[in-house]
Amino acid sequence: MLTLQFVPYSEIEDLGPARRVKKLLDIAKENKIVLLEGRLKKEEEADLIAITMEEIDEKFKGIELAVINPQKKDMGFLRSIKAGMISMLLGDRQGFTIIGPATVVKEIKKDPDKIQLYTQENKSKRKKR
């Protein structure tokens, strides 16, 4: 059975970079797939990978990671200004991040607005939008 844990951005908003990463990684280490509202900063993504490496042992093999941040193409002038304003207001709350333990998630394939998640158990394909 797959367990997906939703983490609202408000739960990590006030945490420092190290505690943010640790909180998300701790959930993944419980064999749950983390669905985070929003995204980490680029430096925090690198920290997440580095800390994941430190934690790897015979049981925990690492993570699969994907960040989705849909960017609308071919918007008109007014709509692109509106999108820019929303982006300024929401910042890292936009989009979402998936962190799956490698023992559960075999691969995450993505293109700009679609994620395909392949699990280890049955290698079945699950789609999210």
Place this chain on the structure above:
Amino acid sequence: MISIIKVFLNRFKSLFKKKKDVKLGLYGPPNGGKTTLANRICQDWLGEDMGSVSNVAHETREIQIKEQVHIEKDGKSLSFNLVDTPGIATKIDYEDFLKVGMKEKEAKQRAKEATKGVIDSIKWLDDMDVVIVVLDGTKDAYSQVNITIIGNLQARNIPVLLVANKIDLRKSNMKKIQAAFPQYEVIGISAKYGKNIDAFYDALLNLAA
């Protein structure tokens, strides 16, 4: 006034920086061909190899540095210390090494060294002056590791050259890689056979010289 002083100090520092050794890093996922490209560069300009290559992932597990590489082409030149880094991955499973015939002890040791290598690669990001991101031209470029590496270089204002390696293989798809990173020019090469390597040196000199 303070901001003017800061700008002046930064310019002074960057002038000074040009005199010290430029660190040119090779970054990317495992098995993209970073060491093969490092060997190609070193063979072309120093007449010697830099490191060993293998089809098994995580062959390079320590940072390798070749000092004082000097390249010169069409009146442009660049001297740098070439830094070959271990491939960055989000997961490492020793059992994958068992599948290619390694003994358990050796596989576990390789996995342990590989995790340390990834950490070192990430730590070294801050020390780089220019980075070549080496992608496997036959694989999906839109992986989060690639995006994270490039995003981190962008956040640090480090000049980046994207290279799609293995274009000698039929499975390679330059269009897909270019489409994944439309804001960058992608140079397709075969580091193994030297295909399109002149275009690579031209792009490198344009970026960093």
